[in-house]
Amino acid sequence: MVTSWEQLELRSELIGQLKDFEITEPTTVQQEAIPAIASGRDLYARSQTGTGKTLAYLLPLLNRMDAAVPDIQAVVLAPTQELAMQIVRVAERYAEACGLRVQQLIGGAALKRQVEKLKLKPHLIVGTPGRINELVGQRKLKLHNARTIVIDEADQMFELGSTKEVETVISALGPDRQIAFFSATLPEEMERLAGRWMKEPVRIDVQPEHRVAETISHYYIFSEGRDKFETAKKLLHAFAPSSALLFMNDTDQIANWEAKLSFEGFTVESLYGDADKLKRSQTLERFRSGRCQLLLATDVAARGIDIEHLPLVLNIDAPQDPDRYVHRAGRTGRMGREGTVFTIVTFRDSYLAEKLSKRLGIEIKERVLFGGKILAREELKRGTRNSSSPRSAGTGRTPATRGDKDVRSGKGRSGDAGKGASSGLTGAPSSPAGRKELPPGHGREAVRKLSPAKAKAEKEKERKNKGAPKWLKAKRENGSEDQQK
DNA sequence: AAAAAAC
Numbered sequence: 258m259v260t261s262w263e264q265l266e267l268r269s270e271l272i273g274q275l276k277d278f279e280i281t282e283p284t285t286v287q288q289e290a291i292p293a294i295a296s297g298r299d300l301y302a303r304s305q306t307g308t309g310k311t312l313a314y315l316l317p318l319l320n321r322m323d324a325a326v327p328d329i330q331a332v333v334l335a336p337t338q339e340l341a342m343q344i345v346r347v348a349e350r351y352a353e354a355c356g357l358r359v360q361q362l363i364g365g366a367a368l369k370r371q372v373e374k375l376k377l378k379p380h381l382i383v384g385t386p387g388r389i390n391e392l393v394g395q396r397k398l399k400l401h402n403a404r405t406i407v408i409d410e411a412d413q414m415f416e417l418g419s420t421k422e423v424e425t426v427i428s429a430l431g432p433d434r435q436i437a438f439f440s441a442t443l444p445e446e447m448e449r450l451a452g453r454w455m456k457e458p459v460r461i462d463v464q465p466e467h468r469v470a471e472t473i474s475h476y477y478i479f480s481e482g483r484d485k486f487e488t489a490k491k492l493l494h495a496f497a498p499s500s501a502l503l504f505m506n507d508t509d510q511i512a513n514w515e516a517k518l519s520f521e522g523f524t525v526e527s528l529y530g531d532a533d534k535l536k537r538s539q540t541l542e543r544f545r546s547g548r549c550q551l552l553l554a555t556d557v558a559a560r561g562i563d564i565e566h567l568p569l570v571l572n573i574d575a576p577q578d579p580d581r582y583v584h585r586a587g588r589t590g591r592m593g594r595e596g597t598v599f600t601i602v603t604f605r606d607s608y609l610a611e612k613l614s615k616r617l618g619i620e621i622k623e624r625v626l627f628g629g630k631i632l633a634r635e636e637l638k639r640g641t642r643n644s645s646s647p648r649s650a651g652t653g654r655t656p657a658t659r660g661d662k663d664v665r666s667g668k669g670r671s672g673d674a675g676k677g678a679s680s681g682l683t684g685a686p687s688s689p690a691g692r693k694e695l696p697p698g699h700g701r702e703a704v705r706k707l708s709p710a711k712a713k714a715e716k717e718k719e720r721k722n723k724g725a726p727k728w729l730k731a732k733r734e735n736g737s738e739d740q741q742k
Numbered sequence: 743a744a745a746a747a748a749c
Contacts, residue, residue, distance in 0.1 A: 336746070337747080338746095338747085363747095364747060364748055364749085365748090368748095368749085385746090385747060385748090386747065386748095387746090387747040387748045387749090388747080388748065390747090390748080391748055391749075413746085418745090418746070418747070419746080422748090506743085506744065506745085507743080507744055507745075508744085508745080529745080529746095530745060531746095555744080555745055555746085556744085556745055556746080557745065557746065559745095577743085577744080
């Protein structure tokens, strides 16, 4: 049994950094992937969200690099700019200790400056496929001496849209290249899809029987009206998380929600692909540091993003496929910490919870909102008959898990559990003093005053009755295993 | 159907 960094034969500089960051022992995926990458063989590595996949590939890559060779020795590809930046940040901590240079290559940033910086001869390149592909195409980036390419979130990278670019980047490496795929979700078809790039790959599959970390508690909540905002608002007041990540399936409602949540007294910002590049990274930074409590995001934030102390993920829209649920949920409950996921469903997609539960082998429990509390349905019945029922009362701030583990007992932000937590939402949202004055054109007004184009899009959307995600509709029509009896 | 990723 490998249990120490020393036994993984890492150089002392790396071990020194690990100890400095109090990362005392390798996780399972690290124990398995580090020797596999060191062996030079191709690799498929599947391991749950928040189990340390980033270090599982960065450490062996840096471990065998030669600082004296001024050339790119490895490439890491990530699906979003934010994730690439996060990987760079981690890589730099370890690379610097070894005298190695890391360069980030992502879109949106000045191309010229990136090209200039390449002349400093980085040893490790981390970036998004679009920009790296572009630079390779312009012959400004030469990867023929790079030995290894890591495709992080590989299943997403091989989805329609990025495949070609990823393949071009792989081809830019020499023929002796080593390819490693990492993700929490690596479906079997991946091997057929991308298998032609692999030579007798090593396969690592950590806890294949549990696709989602067991420290995450899952709930769904029924939204009675078509407007999910009331439900989300009540839930956020009742749960009062120190911070929460809110997912929507598309961008068109994000601005409205941001204004309305802000009007409710929350500090909220939004993250989506079309947003200004600078705004994107600043927003994420403010959320990470706790200066902003709520982050409204599209799936741009679904994968890989590591936020310390994120107690709650709220799916305002049900994710479009089970794997996306896995990744969104995986923003919380990382590295053994506890986390909670709530999904708002409408009458149209209320069956989703059961489907997701079945597919993912998890239990998604129903919760209802009543009297500012989050209750199980049984408690609601008891509570209405006897409002003084002590069990139904709960604390009003926990998701009423009763016999379950207290989902909020984990390591929240400092003062998280305290009543008057300064960074928490307690009191503030409902008190008029806590409400912000809205600039004209925002808040409730903004809800009604849609631009003609937007209003049209809204109507179109309602008309389409898009309740259930397509993957489920298709399945039902096909009469496959998901056929409803 | 949408989001992301390039200019």
